[in-house]
Amino acid sequence: MRLSVTAILVLTVTVVFIAAAFAPGMAAGTESVLHVGIFADLHAHDTNSPGEGKIMTNYPERLGACIKAMNAWPADLMIELGDFVNGRFVLGAPLGKPARIVGILEKAEAIYAQFHGPRYYVLGNHDVYDLSKAEFLAHTGATKTYESFDAGAYHFVILDAQYDKNGKDLSHAGWVVQGNIPQFELDWLKQDLAKTDKPTIVCVHQRLDVDFDLLSGGPEILDNKAVQKVLENSGKVIAVFQGHEHRNVHTVIDGIHYITFDQLCDEHNSKPSWAYVTLNPVKRTIDIIGAGDQATWHLKY
Numbered sequence: 001m002r003l004s005v006t007a008i009l010v011l012t013v014t015v016v017f018i019a020a021a022f023a024p025g026m027a028a029g030t031e032s033v034l035h036v037g038i039f040a041d042l043h044a045h046d047t048n049s050p051g052e053g054k055i056m057t058n059y060p061e062r063l064g065a066c067i068k069a070m071n072a073w074p075a076d077l078m079i080e081l082g083d084f085v086n087g088r089f090v091l092g093a094p095l096g097k098p099a100r101i102v103g104i105l106e107k108a109e110a111i112y113a114q115f116h117g118p119r120y121y122v123l124g125n126h127d128v129y130d131l132s133k134a135e136f137l138a139h140t141g142a143t144k145t146y147e148s149f150d151a152g153a154y155h156f157v158i159l160d161a162q163y164d165k166n167g168k169d170l171s172h173a174g175w176v177v178q179g180n181i182p183q184f185e186l187d188w189l190k191q192d193l194a195k196t197d198k199p200t201i202v203c204v205h206q207r208l209d210v211d212f213d214l215l216s217g218g219p220e221i222l223d224n225k226a227v228q229k230v231l232e233n234s235g236k237v238i239a240v241f242q243g244h245e246h247r248n249v250h251t252v253i254d255g256i257h258y259i260t261f262d263q264l265c266d267e268h269n270s271k272p273s274w275a276y277v278t279l280n281p282v283k284r285t286i287d288i289i290g291a292g293d294q295a296t297w298h299l300k301y
Helices: 005-022 060-074 100-112 135-138 184-196 225-235
Strands: 036-039 078-082 119-123 145-151 154-158 200-203 235-244 249-253 256-260 274-280 286-293 297-300
Touching: 036 060, 060 100, 060 274, 119 154, 154 184, 184 225, 225 235, 225 256, 256 286, 256 297
Parallel strands: 036 078, 078 119, 154 200, 200 235, 235 256
Antiparallel strands: 036 274, 145 154, 249 256, 274 286, 286 297
């Protein structure tokens, strides 16, 4: 059978159209979902805190269970939301030598490194109690304290809020609660968001949606309103993932979901908690399935 030129052209266009429709990422309606593993506030330590009701010496079992679950799911990537290591200060126990904190961090990192995929780190206030930021980077898989990356149909931003009110790095701070995003990082954030056309998730340790916290003596992040404004003005940010408070909270500000995740640490006999997060670019949904005490949310953006 001989085909006319017209028939051949029609057949060629049809084949190309079908191939494009089934190619990953070629059409918005066929983009794959993204699976993200989230945990917050591990507080790895060799000492427990009777004053706070924290058992922190069992971090290998808790983190190990989380990593095993994420590999079995499987997660495409993982993000820890800060306070990966506790630092030597705890209520009701001797301080001990600060040099040992590096070894604790390395043990926690060795467990986290068993995840079969990319892993990311958010700096928490406890992470700089007895470490500099350079020391944290040197003993983990982190390469920068703030950065961005693309995964599937999504853009992710990791923020570093561990600066003092003058914009200087918090380092070997001993004890500190309030965070701050300095102007140079805020300028970087604006530029980064301007460059992407993907729906974006921002990850930070202290909460951006808290205007007053007693321990912080103000917002949990000093310039939280300025940061919120940058996120809102971009028109790209769909959610902020946060830790720090060791509890489940969900708020919405100007259409952005602010999600605070529960702790992996054992505090007052809490269950090991982490989240299976599924991002669907077609349905425009953020599905969070909680393990342990972590809440489950089904959100749209």
